[in-house]
Amino acid sequence: MAFAYLAPTLLVLAGLLGYPIYQLVLISLYDYNQEQVSGNAPLNFLGLGNYQKLLSDKQFWTVLAQTVGFAAVCVAGTLLVGTALAVLATRVRAVPRTLLFLAALGAWATPAVAGSTIWLFLFDANFGLVNEVLSGIGLHGMAGFSWTYGQWTAFGLVAAQVIWCSFPFVMVTLYAGIRAIPGEVVEAAALDGASTTRIARSVILPLLRPLLLVVTIQSIIWDFKIFTQIYVMTNGGGIAGRNLVLNVYAYQQAFAASEYGLGASIGVVTTVLLLAITVVYLRVLKRSGEVL
Amino acid sequence: MKRPGRTIAEIVTVLVAAVVAFPLYWMVLAAVKPADEIVSTNPRPWTLRPTADNFVHALTVQNFGRYLLNSVLVAVLVVVAGLLLAFLAATALTRFRFRSRTTLLVMLLVVQMVPVEALTVPLFFLMKSVGDVAPAFGLNHLGSLVLVHLAFSLPFAIWMLRGFVAAVPVELEEAATLDGASRFRFLWQVLFPLVAPGLVATSVLSFIHAWNDFLFAKTFLISGSDIQTLPLALQAFVKPDQNDWGAIMAGSTLMTIPVLVFFVLVQRRLVSGLAGAVKG
Numbered sequence: 001m002a003f004a005y006l007a008p009t010l011l012v013l014a015g016l017l018g019y020p021i022y023q024l025v026l027i028s029l030y031d032y033n034q035e036q037v038s039g040n041a042p043l044n045f046l047g048l049g050n051y052q053k054l055l056s057d058k059q060f061w062t063v064l065a066q067t068v069g070f071a072a073v074c075v076a077g078t079l080l081v082g083t084a085l086a087v088l089a090t091r092v093r094a095v096p097r098t099l100l101f102l103a104a105l106g107a108w109a110t111p112a113v114a115g116s117t118i119w120l121f122l123f124d125a126n127f128g129l130v131n132e133v134l135s136g137i138g139l140h141g142m143a144g145f146s147w148t149y150g151q152w153t154a155f156g157l158v159a160a161q162v163i164w165c166s167f168p169f170v171m172v173t174l175y176a177g178i179r180a181i182p183g184e185v186v187e188a189a190a191l192d193g194a195s196t197t198r199i200a201r202s203v204i205l206p207l208l209r210p211l212l213l214v215v216t217i218q219s220i221i222w223d224f225k226i227f228t229q230i231y232v233m234t235n236g237g238g239i240a241g242r243n244l245v246l247n248v249y250a251y252q253q254a255f256a257a258s259e260y261g262l263g264a265s266i267g268v269v270t271t272v273l274l275l276a277i278t279v280v281y282l283r284v285l286k287r288s289g290e291v292l
Numbered sequence: 293m294k295r296p297g298r299t300i301a302e303i304v305t306v307l308v309a310a311v312v313a314f315p316l317y318w319m320v321l322a323a324v325k326p327a328d329e330i331v332s333t334n335p336r337p338w339t340l341r342p343t344a345d346n347f348v349h350a351l352t353v354q355n356f357g358r359y360l361l362n363s364v365l366v367a368v369l370v371v372v373a374g375l376l377l378a379f380l381a382a383t384a385l386t387r388f389r390f391r392s393r394t395t396l397l398v399m400l401l402v403v404q405m406v407p408v409e410a411l412t413v414p415l416f417f418l419m420k421s422v423g424d425v426a427p428a429f430g431l432n433h434l435g436s437l438v439l440v441h442l443a444f445s446l447p448f449a450i451w452m453l454r455g456f457v458a459a460v461p462v463e464l465e466e467a468a469t470l471d472g473a474s475r476f477r478f479l480w481q482v483l484f485p486l487v488a489p490g491l492v493a494t495s496v497l498s499f500i501h502a503w504n505d506f507l508f509a510k511t512f513l514i515s516g517s518d519i520q521t522l523p524l525a526l527q528a529f530v531k532p533d534q535n536d537w538g539a540i541m542a543g544s545t546l547m548t549i550p551v552l553v554f555f556v557l558v559q560r561r562l563v564s565g566l567a568g569a570v571k572g
Contacts (some may be wrong), residue, residue, distance in 0.1 A: 005384035006396070009377045009446055016415070016443035017403055022412035088305055088456035091298065098303040103313035110316065111504040113523040114544040117530055118319045121537050129318065129335055164315070214539045225409050228506045232527050247409050247507075255511065267410035278405040 028268050032261035050265035059241070060249075060266075067224065067245040070155055074223040077163040082170025089175050104168035112165070116232035119161040123147040138289060148234060151242045158233050158243070162223060170215045177211040178204065210284070217281040221274060227251070246270050319548070322541035323347065330538050346542035356543055358518060359525040363547075366434050366521060367502040370441045371495045374449055377442070379484060382453035387465075392558065400447045408444050412511045415440060419512055432519060436512045441505060445498035456490030457483065496558045500551055522547045 028050055035041035054060045058217040085104075089097050095219070123130050130168070134142035135218045147153045181204060227247040233242040237252060246266060254263025322330055324342040329335070345476015350356040382443050416431070423441075428462060429439055459482060468478045506523040520528070526543045529536070 002384040002388035002390050005380040005388075009381040009450065012377065012439075012443050013403065013446060015409075016418070017406065017411075020411045020414035020418055021406065024411055025415065027413055027417075050354070075566075085308060088301060088308075092302045092305045096309070099309040100305050100312070103309040105555055106316050106552060107553045109500075110548050111500075111523065111551055112528050113504070113506050114319075114547045115315070117316045117526060117540050117544050120530060121535075122315060122318060123542060124537070127331055127335070127537060132333065132335055138326045158332055164312070196346050214360065221407075225407050226411055228523075231506070231510075232530065235530075249506070250410070251412060251511075255416075259411050260417075264413045267413060271407055271410045274407045275405065 015081055024264050024267055024271075026263035027261055030261050032259075032264070033143060034258040037222065037258075037260070046261065047136050049237075050261050051269075054265055054269070059244075063244045063246060063249045066155075066243075070159065070226070070245055071220060071223040072131070072164070073159050074162045074226075075216065075219045077159060078166045078219050078223070079212075081163060082167040082215070083174055083212075085167070085171045086174035086178060089171070090178050101172070104171055107165050108168035109164060112228040113232055115161055115165050116158075116229050119157065119164075120233055123157055135221075149239070151238065154234050154238055157228075158229050161229055161233065162226060166219065166222060169218065173215055174208065174211060179210050181207050210287070213284045214281075217284060220277055221281070224274060224277070225270065301500040317546070319541050319544050322537055323545045325538060327355075327538055346538035347546070350542040350546070351540045354529070354539060354543070355517070356522070356524070356525060356546065358513075359520050359522045362434055362519065363503055363522040366437045366441070367499045369438045370445060370502040371499050373438070373442050374445050374498045375491055375495060378446055378449035378453050379487065379491070381450045381459075382447070382457045382487075383483065385450065386454050386457045387462075400451055404447045404451070408440075409507060410534055412507065415508070416511055425445060431512055432514060432516055434513075434521075436521060437502070437505065437508060437521070440508055441498070441502040442538065445494075445501055449498060452494045453487060453490050457489040460486050496554045499554065503547075503551060 019144075029045060029047060030036070031046050032043040057171035085100065089100060107115075122128055125131065125144050128147075130143065131142050131145055134145075142195075147157045185203060186199055187206075189199045194202065225247050226245060230237065230243060230245050230248050231251075236256075237244040237248045240276055241252070247270065248264045250270065251264060253259045321337070321339065323346050324344070325339045326341050326343050326345065329339055329341070351360075374454065385397060419429070419431045419436040419439075422436070423432075423433070426435075427433060429435035464486075465478055468482050469475075473482070504523065505521075506527065509521045509524045510527075513521070513524060522543070526540065526547060527544060529540050
């Protein structure tokens with residue numbers, strides 16, 4: 001009886017998640033490109049050939065470094081903004097707090113593609129508000145300045161957009177966490193003569209540590225696999241691919257260059273890296289007492 | 293208690309809220325601005341001549357109405373199919389004791405950790421072969437998107453629903469059986485309405501995921517412009533130069549509003565659900 005209820009779900013999950021995972025590994029072991037797909041050339045088993053090619057490819061290492069660096073900036077920014085605003089929210093009355101939460105909810109809810117186009121418009125070289133304002137206050141060089149042209153300004157712009165739409169999760173979670181700390185604990189510390197900074201450092205921070213770890217790792221996982229924002233805002237990875245991150249790189253190798261085997265092997269590398277982060281995540285969850 | 297600095301904190305809070313909300317305001321504003329005000333070198337943060345031109349242009353000339361329908365179709369099918377499957381699976385996993393139950397539960401957790409973005413290549417070829425058998429679910433058809441998003445959303449939906457099903461007392465089922473209700477009838481007329489609040493939260497999340505998806509739409513819908521979804525059409529709109537920003541912002545607005553409405557509707561549940569999922 002139970003299996004009759006479970007059968008459709010198991011079928012869908014096995015077919016559309018289980019099988020593709022197996023196929024991902026399999027394809028990554030073959031020389032698989034346009035000729036093989038159309039059947040004009042025999043399948044050629046390479047073993048770890050694609051991985052060798054990848055590891056000896058200078059661009060792969062550049063892309064990996066960019067991915068790590070980009071994710072690091074996004075995570076740091078998200079946590080900094082999210083934490084600061086969560087603390088701020090605990091210190092104000094309901095009306096300003098509701099305004100802040102509504103605004104954050106809006107940023108959170110905005111679809112990635114729409115959010116990317118809005119930020120592109122704000123930072124447009126000719127009609128963007130930011131350039132108008134900057135040149136208006138005397139920075140005349142900013143009129144017509146292209147934010148998406150330079151490698152670092154483009155990365156910075158995408159990072160700002162990512163932080164904008166991901167800090168609300170951190171803010172809301174930490175705000176709930178701070179609110180869940182019993183008032184007596186803080187009062188007791190205050191009665192014992194602890195200063196505000198001392199209470200923050202020695203009482204609130206240790207109590208929030210599990211939650212902080214969880215939002216940090218969650219942010220790392222999200223920002224490591226960013227695809228949409230980079231793809232839309234840098235038009236597929238920037239000029240000559242200088243704004244590529246792993247997922248966009250894998251997509252371009254597979255579907256633009258028809259190097260499906262190589263694209264799959266990048267997918268495997270991404271998965272392994274993310275699974276490693278996830279294992280850490282699960283250990284944190286376990287230590288903080290979450291029951292499975 | 294006296295709070296020095298609270299006024300400053302409140303002013304800062306309101307300013308931050310304004311900055312965070314500003315991109316959305318600018319989007320809606322540009323969407324209703326007449327064309328000459330958008331390309332003006334002196335952009336004003338308001339408009340005295342609001343117009344629907346940009347929406348009309350986006351919906352008719354750029355065919356956005358069609359893409360909107362496509363996106364709605366995909367998201368609704370994912371939600372409905374996901375509800376049915378997740379409800380049945382969650383019932384099986386809470387109401388029945390069988391040997392592989394724990395294994396299945398752990399597997400549901402583990403598959404949530406798989407970065408689905410890495411699966412584009414195998415899924416592309418899978419959809420290619422599916423298309424040979426059932427064209428409606430193959431490449432270049434919206435069915436392919438329904439299939440993958442159904443699979444991606446199921447593990448989390450089942451996981452969320454489990455708690456709601458478990459909260460319904462077993463006595464209720466016994467009572468229904470005594471009253472002569474068949475198993476089927478109990479399932480759909482008693483249990484299903486009772487877990488509806490849980491269904492709302494999971495449905496909204498599945499809807500948003502399917503609605504926002506760009507990567508898989510980009511991978512599966514490669515030819516034929518009529519089958520595009522909103523994110524795909526919106527991205528195709530953005531060109532390195534010569535953008536029709538009014539129409540793009542109208543399109544972005546059309547894409548953002550439904551999600552925004554859903555988000556506000558379920559925000560309490562969403563926030564407490566998320567906080568519950570990560571509580572320390």
